[in-house]
Amino acid sequence: MIIPAGLLETSLLRVLFLGLSTFASFALAQLELHVPTGLHKLEAVEGQEVVLPAWYTMTREESLSQPWEVPLLFWFLEQEGKELKQVLSYFNGAVSSKPRASLVHSISTRNVSLRLEAIQEEDSGTYRCSVNVQDGESTDMAHSSKSIELKVLVPPAPPSCSLQGVPYVGTNVTLNCKSPRSKPIAQYQWERLGPSPQVFFGPALDAIRGSLKLTNLSTSMSGVYVCKAQNRVGFTQCNVTLEVMTGSKAAVVVGAVVGTLLGLVLLAGLFLLYQRRNKTLEELANDIKEDAIAPRTLPWTKGSDTISKNGTLSSVTSARALRPPKVAPPRPGTFTPTPSVSSQALSSPRLPRTDGPSPQPVSLSPGGVSSSALSRMGAVPVMVPAQSQAGSLV
Numbered sequence: 207m208i209i210p211a212g213l214l215e216t217s218l219l220r221v222l223f224l225g226l227s228t229f230a231s232f233a234l235a236q237l238e239l240h241v242p243t244g245l246h247k248l249e250a251v252e253g254q255e256v257v258l259p260a261w262y263t264m265t266r267e268e269s270l271s272q273p274w275e276v277p278l279l280f281w282f283l284e285q286e287g288k289e290l291k292q293v294l295s296y297f298n299g300a301v302s303s304k305p306r307a308s309l310v311h312s313i314s315t316r317n318v319s320l321r322l323e324a325i326q327e328e329d330s331g332t333y334r335c336s337v338n339v340q341d342g343e344s345t346d347m348a349h350s351s352k353s354i355e356l357k358v359l360v361p362p363a364p365p366s367c368s369l370q371g372v373p374y375v376g377t378n379v380t381l382n383c384k385s386p387r388s389k390p391i392a393q394y395q396w397e398r399l400g401p402s403p404q405v406f407f408g409p410a411l412d413a414i415r416g417s418l419k420l421t422n423l424s425t426s427m428s429g430v431y432v433c434k435a436q437n438r439v440g441f442t443q444c445n446v447t448l449e450v451m452t453g454s455k456a457a458v459v460v461g462a463v464v465g466t467l468l469g470l471v472l473l474a475g476l477f478l479l480y481q482r483r484n485k486t487l488e489e490l491a492n493d494i495k496e497d498a499i500a501p502r503t504l505p506w507t508k509g510s511d512t513i514s515k516n517g518t519l520s521s522v523t524s525a526r527a528l529r530p531p532k533v534a535p536p537r538p539g540t541f542t543p544t545p546s547v548s549s550q551a552l553s554s555p556r557l558p559r560t561d562g563p564s565p566q567p568v569s570l571s572p573g574g575v576s577s578s579a580l581s582r583m584g585a586v587p588v589m590v591p592a593q594s595q596a597g598s599l600v
Contacts, residue, residue: 236265237339237348239318247355250325251439257310258320258354262337277313278338281320284353285331293333294320322356327389330358360389361440365416367433374451377423381446383416383433392435399430399445423450 239262250256264275279296294303296313303309306324311317318337322329336351362385371379385392394416398404410419416435420427428450434443 237337237350238263238265239335239337239350239352241352241354245354247357249357249359250322252327252358252360253324255321255323256325256356258322258333258335258356260319260335260352260354261315261317262339262350263316264339264348276340277316278340279313279318280336281307281318282334282336283329283331284334325358327358327360330356332356358389359437359439360387362388362392362435362437362442364442365392365394365433365435365444367431367444367446369446369448373423373448375423375425378419378421379423379448381418381420381431381433381448383418383435383444385416385435385442388435388437390437392437395434395436397432397434399432402426402429420448425450425452 239260242259245259248256248258258281277296279294280292281294283291283293285291292304293307294301294309296302296309301309301313306322308321308323310319310321318335320333320335332353332355334351334353337349339348365383365385368382369379370382371377373379381396383394383396391414393413394411395413396406396411396418398406406418410421412418416433418431418433428448430445430447432443432445434441436442
């Protein structure tokens with residue numbers, strides 16, 4: 207696995223710093239790092255600039271660094287629960303630092319003070335300075351380190367003011383105020399502006415939560431109420447206007463609110479009803495399409511000519527033709543010839559007419575026996591189907 211050069215160099219510097227820190231307790235102190243008295247803990251406001259003061263001296267009396275001095279400088283940031291961060295380093299005559307971090311003076315002055323610009327809340331922590339100087343005339347390595355604790359303070363962010371309740375005569379309301387960001391935690395103060403100024407205290411005022419309770423309202427309590435959020439490094443404020451209404455005004459306001467709500471509910475109901483109606487009509491149209499019946503074939507009149515399935519015109523015997531013809535009773539002593547079945551002429555409607563006399567009906571009584579005699583003998587009349595011109599039964 208290939209380790210990036212920058213990461214490798216940082217790791218080696220950290221190992222060197224820790225090793226020298228351990229070795230310094232056993233080595234003879236030849237270098238001393240100084241921090242001004244009372245400045246081991248610093249506080250700074252977010253967005254501003256802060257200087258962490260530090261300088262070192264040697265056991266020799268030289269006030270300035272000498273050509274034989276080869277200093278090795280580190281500034282680290284230690285934060286609880288986080289990994290050690292390198293903020294600045296001076297190694298082989300080159301300075302390497304994080305953004306917004308720099309040295310205040312040249313390293314040749316032995317002043318190793320660290321400047322941090324536009325500090326943020328996340329810059330809070332313990333800054334450790336480590337200086338190592340090798341005497342060019344010998345192999346001795348002098349080492350010393352000091353720590354400075356930095357706490358970044360944040361002024362309160364602009365709060366938001368709100369009114370809870372309906373302000374009409376005789377009721378209670380609560381004014382709320384809250385800042386979204388503050389370090390240390392902001393304290394809150396409520397006051398009413400002129401023409402009747404007033405400053406509020408507990409128990410009506412909750413300075414930690416920023417709430418102000420006003421009970422048994424009267425019209426004289428109307429006005430502009432200002433909330434001020436403040437801590438040790440700054441303050442900011444917001445305001446809310448309170449107008450206490452009489453019963454008539456309250457009724458108007460309540461009526462307007464209720465009317466608005468009812469109007470919204472009515473509109474929502476009409477919209478849902480409209481959607482449901484369209485859906486019902488669409489479902490009904492689909493049902494009509496699915497249940498539609500094909501048109502029926504017109505019935506043919508009994509006894510009329512019909513077209514057969516194969517498209518040819520065939521004669522259909524009418525109801526009259528199927529009825530047995532009325533035969534006049536034979537006269538006594540008259541002989542009636544009996545035709546054979548094969549020579550029977552089946553009547554067919556719509557035969558071409560001739561100028562000759564109409565054919566006489568042929569008696570179907572065989573052997574000259576009358577129909578009344580056949581009936582007495584138990585005979586049953588039989589209907590013979592008609593034949594078409596083509597000879598097929600119809």
